[in-house]
Amino acid sequence: MGSKADLLHMLFFPFMAQGHMLPMVDIAKIFAARGARVTLLTTPVNATIIHPNIDDSIHLHIIPFPSAEFGLPDGCENVTFIHSGDQHSKFMEATSSLRHPFDSVLKDLRPDCVVTDIFFPWTYHVAIARGIVRLVFHGTGNFTACAKWAFEQCCLLTNKVESFVLPNLPHRIEMLKTQVLDFNLARMRTEIIMKTASEAKDVQSKSYGTLMNSFNELESEYVDLYCKMKGRAWNVGPVSLCNKEVINKSIRGGEYATSVSECLKWLDKRSVGTVVYICFGSGSFFSVEQLREIALGLEESMHSFVWVVRNKGNDWIPKGYEERIKDVGMVIKGWAPQLAILNHEAVGGFVTHCGWNSSLEGISVGLPMVTWPLYADQFYNEKFLVDILKVGVMVGSKLYTSNAKLRPIVEASAVTAAIRRLMGDGIEAEKRRRRAKELGEMAKRAVDKGGSSYEEIGNLMHELMERKKHV
Numbered sequence: 208m209g210s211k212a213d214l215l216h217m218l219f220f221p222f223m224a225q226g227h228m229l230p231m232v233d234i235a236k237i238f239a240a241r242g243a244r245v246t247l248l249t250t251p252v253n254a255t256i257i258h259p260n261i262d263d264s265i266h267l268h269i270i271p272f273p274s275a276e277f278g279l280p281d282g283c284e285n286v287t288f289i290h291s292g293d294q295h296s297k298f299m300e301a302t303s304s305l306r307h308p309f310d311s312v313l314k315d316l317r318p319d320c321v322v323t324d325i326f327f328p329w330t331y332h333v334a335i336a337r338g339i340v341r342l343v344f345h346g347t348g349n350f351t352a353c354a355k356w357a358f359e360q361c362c363l364l365t366n367k368v369e370s371f372v373l374p375n376l377p378h379r380i381e382m383l384k385t386q387v388l389d390f391n392l393a394r395m396r397t398e399i400i401m402k403t404a405s406e407a408k409d410v411q412s413k414s415y416g417t418l419m420n421s422f423n424e425l426e427s428e429y430v431d432l433y434c435k436m437k438g439r440a441w442n443v444g445p446v447s448l449c450n451k452e453v454i455n456k457s458i459r460g461g462e463y464a465t466s467v468s469e470c471l472k473w474l475d476k477r478s479v480g481t482v483v484y485i486c487f488g489s490g491s492f493f494s495v496e497q498l499r500e501i502a503l504g505l506e507e508s509m510h511s512f513v514w515v516v517r518n519k520g521n522d523w524i525p526k527g528y529e530e531r532i533k534d535v536g537m538v539i540k541g542w543a544p545q546l547a548i549l550n551h552e553a554v555g556g557f558v559t560h561c562g563w564n565s566s567l568e569g570i571s572v573g574l575p576m577v578t579w580p581l582y583a584d585q586f587y588n589e590k591f592l593v594d595i596l597k598v599g600v601m602v603g604s605k606l607y608t609s610n611a612k613l614r615p616i617v618e619a620s621a622v623t624a625a626i627r628r629l630m631g632d633g634i635e636a637e638k639r640r641r642r643a644k645e646l647g648e649m650a651k652r653a654v655d656k657g658g659s660s661y662e663e664i665g666n667l668m669h670e671l672m673e674r675k676k677h678v
Contacts, residue, residue: 215242215243215244215319215671215672216243216244216316216318216319217238217245217246217321217322217671218245218248218312218320218322219234219245219247219321219322219323220247220248220249220324221249221253221324221344222302222324222326222346223250223272223285223286223302224285224286224490225285225286225287225489226346226488226489226563227324227326230344230444230446230447230564231322231324232247232260233447233449233450234344234418234420234446235247235322236260236449237443237449237664238664238668240264240449241664241665242668243668244266245264245265245266246266246268246316246318247261247265247268248268248309249269249270250269250270250271250272251269252272252282252284253284254267254269260458268312268316270308270309270312272284272301273301273304277297277298277300277301277304279297279298286490287489287490302326303403306333310336313333313334314337317339318339319340319674319678320339320341320342320415321334321339321342322341322418323341323343323344324343324346325343325344325345325346326407328403328407328409331413331414332410340671340674342415343411343417343418344418345417345418345420345440346563347588348419348421348425348429348563348566348588348591349421349429349430349432349440350426350429350587350595351563351584351588351591353433354373354376354380354587354590355584356436357374357376357380358373361373361374368384369384370383376432377428377429377432378595382586382590385605386605386606386607387586388607412438414438416439416441417437417440417441418440418441419440419442419444420444420445420446420564420567422442422444422445422649422650422653423442423653423659423663424649425570425596425646425650425653441664441666441667442659442663443660443663443667444567444654445567445568445571445654445660447459447546447567447571448571448650448651448654450546453471457471457546457547458544459544459545470513470539470544471548473513474551474553474554477553478553479552479553479555480552480553481553481555481630482511482512482513482551482554482556483508483510483512483513483555483557483558483577483626484548484549484556484558485501485512485513485558486514486557486559486565487515487517487559488560488562491560493518493614494611494612494614494616496523496616497611497616497617498516499523499524500616500619501514501617502524502525502528502619503525503622504619504620504623505532506528506531506536507620508622508626508630509535510535510630511536511553513537513539513554514536514539515540515545516539517541519540545565545568549569549574550572555630555640556630557569557574557575557577558576558577558602558625558626558629559578560580561578561579561592562585563588566588566591566592567650569643570596570643570650571647571650572647573643574598575598575629575639576600576643577599577600577602577626578600578601578602579602580604581608581614582607582608582609586607589601596646597638597639597642598639598646600628602617602621603621603625
């Protein structure tokens with residue numbers, strides 16, 4: 208058996224946000240399971256989030272985060288703790304200042320390659336100066352990366368245009384002007400955020416390649432297009448499928464809590480495929496008025512549901528609601544074990560904000576979805592789910608904004624209608640369910656031995672090992 212020095216040593220450095228950390232930790236676990244020596248680099252608060260999700264096969268290396276130095280509250284080391292645009296700018300500045308500790312880590316550990324988030328473009332320059340290759344972790348799928356590129360070619364969004372077709376894509380994708388980031392607003396964003404985005408674009412094509420949380424069979428035309436546009440990429444997902452045991456699915460992203468077993472016991476009492484799961488990710492909040500409409504829409508739909516609400520407080524709960532829904536609905540406040548819930552046989556549909564992690568988790572377990580995008584890449588992901596994969600039902604969200612107060616209210620009747628379409632018995636609903644199930648089976652085959660994602664990981668590791676021998 209070879210020594211530790213003979214193994215491929217990979218260092219992973221995820222951006223400090225749940226949607227970026229969770230898939231990157233999964234990727235680190237996958238490479239460790241395939242024989243790589245893996246180091247995960249993070250900060251003290253984020254280490255407490257990551258630690259329950261890894262075992263001794265992964266070394267956790269911790270560097271301090273300069274919260275106080277950049278005017279952030281003590282312990283503010285993750286995007287989840289940020290509540291204003293001003294804090295977000297300070298947070299991005301603080302992450303950029305990690306350049307020097309990152310360099311020290313590379314000097315001390317001498318990994319064979321680094322895998323760093325797309326939001327850490329400066330890591331490319333640090334790694335190259337040390338003669339170490341950098342792979343980019345791209346937190347979205349190939350279709351969405353291509354759609355963003357197509358949108359940038361569009362420069363036609365004048366005030367007179369209400370909708371537009373994305374150019375040069377394999378499918379006809381039409382979007383509303385309101386569903387993409389307003390360029391005028393984008394120009395007003397802080398300098399540090401614009402600089403990071405610009406630098407990320409510049410160094411991505413110079414990096415060794417990109418790791419994508421997707422699989423070839425899901426979006427083959429866009430895998431090819433992405434490689435033509437951006438260079439080499441390895442599709443290694445769906446990475447959430449590496450969490451095979453119930454306990455791993457239950458603690459991913461949070462500590463195992465009593466609410467986990469309560470929720471699973473509640474689901475155990477429901478019939479197969481009868482429950483709707485509603486969750487909008489770790490960073491999505493709604494106005495009191497919108498939460499009230501969702502509550503009433505769920506009640507009116509007459510379907511059993513598990514609904515995760517991130518907002519604090521109970522001022523949104525309609526009078527007598529909890530008593531009325533106690534036999535059909537479960538409301539979880541705060542964190543929920545999403546993977547464990549989605550994998551439960553009682554769950555038959557998923558209402559999602561279309562974040563890529565959630566979208567792919569829904570695909571992986573073979574569930575049709577109600578799509579409710581809010582901002583970031585979510586409107587592109589909705590197009591992928593609805594127009595290309597044909598496993599989604601739109602609720603009617605049409606405005607790109609992270610500000611809950613600016614969003615037009617989606618009324619209870621629209622929520623009810625979308626859920627009934629999703630969970631219904633008609634030909635359209637059956638086709639959607641069948642297609643979703645087929646995609647779930649394809650996803651599992653991709654990560655199994657001999658599958659496309661399994662092979663991609665092997666090919667990349669072999670290539671990096673050959674490079675290691677000749678450096």
